[in-house]
Amino acid sequence: PRPTAPGLRAELPGRPGREVEAWVALPGSGSDDDVVGLATMVTSTGSVGVRRSIAWLLVHPSARRQGVGRALVETVCQEVSRRDQPEIWIECHTKWQSALAFWRSLGFRERRIGEVSSSA
Numbered sequence: 479p480r481p482t483a484p485g486l487r488a489e490l491p492g493r494p495g496r497e498v499e500a501w502v503a504l505p506g507s508g509s510d511d512d513v514v515g516l517a518t519m520v521t522s523t524g525s526v527g528v529r530r531s532i533a534w535l536l537v538h539p540s541a542r543r544q545g546v547g548r549a550l551v552e553t554v555c556q557e558v559s560r561r562d563q564p565e566i567w568i569e570c571h572t573k574w575q576s577a578l579a580f581w582r583s584l585g586f587r588e589r590r591i592g593e594v595s596s597s598a
Contacts, residue, residue, distance in 0.1 A: 497521045498533070501553050503546045514541035515551035517559065519566075530558050531567040551584055 503515030518534040532554055537547045558566045568586060570577050 490540075495523060499557075501550055503537075503541070503550055505541075514538045515546040517552050517554050519554050528563065529567060530561075530563055530565075531569070535568075547580065548584065 491545075498518055498520050500516060500518045502513045505512050505514050515537040516534060517532060517536075520531045520533045522529050532551065535547055535550060537550075555566060566580060570581055572578070
């Protein structure tokens with residue numbers, strides 16, 4: 479069974495020094511009964527200041543290659559930009575070539591092995 483939007487939101491508590499926010503993509507019906515995608519943004523504060531990262535980007539297999547992931551990433555990036563943050567970070571395993579290609583297609587670039595970032 480697919481997760482529901484309220485169920486996913488309940489699973490995303492923040493940790494000390496971190497705040498987690500989430501956006502869900504719903505099917506065309508707009509019902510909270512099914513979720514076709516999820517993006518989470520983690521805001522952490524430390525010695526280097528505020529850092530925002532896309533921690534999870536999940537798209538249900540039935541909704542892939544339909545622009546769901548791209549729309550979720552664009553939504554998170556717009557939120558980061560609205561907060562006057564210059565960058566957003568993601569981490570991606572170097573073996574996940576299709577995922578790396580996806581992030582690069584959105585303008586993210588590699589900073590070091592396994593890490594890709596972009597200006598929001």
